[in-house]
Amino acid sequence: MGDDAHILRGRLSSVKAIAPQLESLVSTDGVIPFSEASPVWQSQIQQATQPESLPQCIVYPRTSAELSEVMQLAHRENWRVLPCGQGSKLHWGGFAQGVDLVLSTQRLNRLIDHAIGDLTVTVEAGMSFAELQHRLHEAGQFLAFDPAYPETATLGGIVATADTGSWRQAYGGVRDRLIGLSFVRSDGQIAKAGGRVVKNVAGYDLMKLLTGSYGTLGILTQLSFRLYPWPQESETGALQGNPQAIEQATRTLLKSALTPTVLDLVSENESVLKLIVRFQSIPEAVQQQSTQLLELATSLSLEADLYTGTFEDRLWQQLRDRMANGGILCKIGIRPTQAVPFMSFLAQFPATATIHARSGLGKLRLDTDDPQIVQQVRSHLEAHQGFLTLLEAPIELKQKLDIWGYSGNALEPMRRLKQQFDPTHLLSPGRFVGGI
Structure with missing residues (x-):
């Protein structure tokens, strides 16, 4: 513990001593001490780093050349760097370890x-x-x-x-x-x-x-x-009803000649399963495909609503907002053929999920902070050749669980790539799978 504290003090002193050099490399106001950063930035960084290793400053280069010079300096001084843009997804992934500075590309915006x-x-x-x-x-x-x-x-x-x-x-x-x-x-x-x-x-x-x-x-x-x-016309259909009928509609659409730009399975907390289908093309094509969608829904005894114009815009805004209402946000994946059964499994939990029907990838929001529920959902996905990765979650929960939940056989190749690209582990150390 004493050695660790000595190393940490030495690194902090090094950063403070070199701050004037950083300021000479970037444009005016390009180096902001962490203590003077906005509350939003401080919160984002705190969720992305180990509590004992907050960075000393945030650096904002305005050109690729400035960013290059900052990284050359960091490389010479063996500084650990946490790259980001505006920081909106810094809390995704694992905790970066021993970070000395945050390097934002926010001002590289041409x-x-x-x-x-x-x-x-x-x-x-x-x-x-x-x-x-x-x-x-x-x-x-x-x-x-x-x-x-x-x-x-x-x-x-x-x-x-x-x-x-x-x-x-x-x-x-x-x-x-x-x-x-x-x-x-x-x-x-x-x-x-x-x-x-x-x-x-x-x-x-x-x-x-x-x-x-x-x-x-x-x-x-x-x-x-x-x-x-940009498509001339856009229309979104929402089908709902018996899960088996939803599954049949999904299979039919995937095999059909119809060309939806979106085909999502959506579950709500009230255990309602919907199939969201969006068509975007010339008006005639959209109208024809929407008509065929309604015919399919009728044949399977599914309720169907069509949304256009401002009503469609409002629907998509609601679909986005439902994933931004607190709780735990996860990225998930499952075999597409198991997507509907998985949605039925979710009905026992306070959960909201979207799965892209063709790929089986999607997002899940759990309105709980119980690690046992997270692990139960992860185990179900893994039993069906799927996965669950924590994106947004309280720090305490992330510290209790394996954030990535990776069980594949590519960990060693990934480590070799990290060693080749970043042999001294300066970039986002510890954020990726397996602590890479």
Whole structure:
């Protein structure tokens, strides 16, 4: 204990002594002591780090070059760094250990290039999702993500946490829309992968490795995405009724020629199971597919409601809000064929869940802080080749449970990748699976 305290005091002294050097590397007001940070920032960081290892400061570079110089300094001084954007998902994942400084990309927020004709865009990682989507919408295009906290989430944070959302049905995961990136390595050097056009790259697929890596392999600085035309018409159907009929409707839709952009199974605390189906295309196609959806619902004796315009917007806002009402938020996965039985299993708990029907991935909110209930749900998922990862939970609960719940055989390869990309474990130490 005495040795640990001595090391901690030595590290804190080192950070304080080097603060003037940090200030010389970044633009005006680019270094904020942790004690002077806003209450929101302090709370976000406290939920992401071990209580005994709060960072000394938050650094806000304005360019990739400044970020690179900060990481070169951190590498020389063996500082541990917690990368983030606006911090909205810092509380996801494990606790970062022994962090000396938080490195935010919030001020790297420029739109670099929007090739309207090629349906691609290149942005800095600190740009907010809402800001980019607004700019794209003006050009009749959109980025097909439906992330948590869309108003504050940055593009870098969305990629680092692989937070796709309901549009996964039609457009795939984050990696499927990412066509290029730049990042700063743990030694401060800038690296690139992919480009501004859709193509394959040889060697390591760095875009796959960095997507969902929680800032443990590098700090994202610039991202290129493929885009889609904004749909002329949109309509959402909500089917509800007997779980077996919902399951049959889901199977039918997955095998049909219909092309929903969203196909989600949704359960509420009142044990109501719904199938949310969204069609987005030209008006004629949307109308025809909605008619076929109503016919399917009638054949299976399911209630069906259709939402358009402001009513549809309100429905989707309600679906997002239901996952932001406190409790414990988890990322879950299960074999798609077991999704409806899992929803029935959940009926015994105070729970709300969404599962994307094609992939079996989704989110679960438990209105409890009982670790036994969390473990019971996790055990059920694992028994059906699924998983449960804690995202949002009280610190005390995260300290009692295995946050990631990973039981696969890829832990050693992941550790070797961490060793290759960050041999001194400076980036987000301890946040990832297995304490990586």
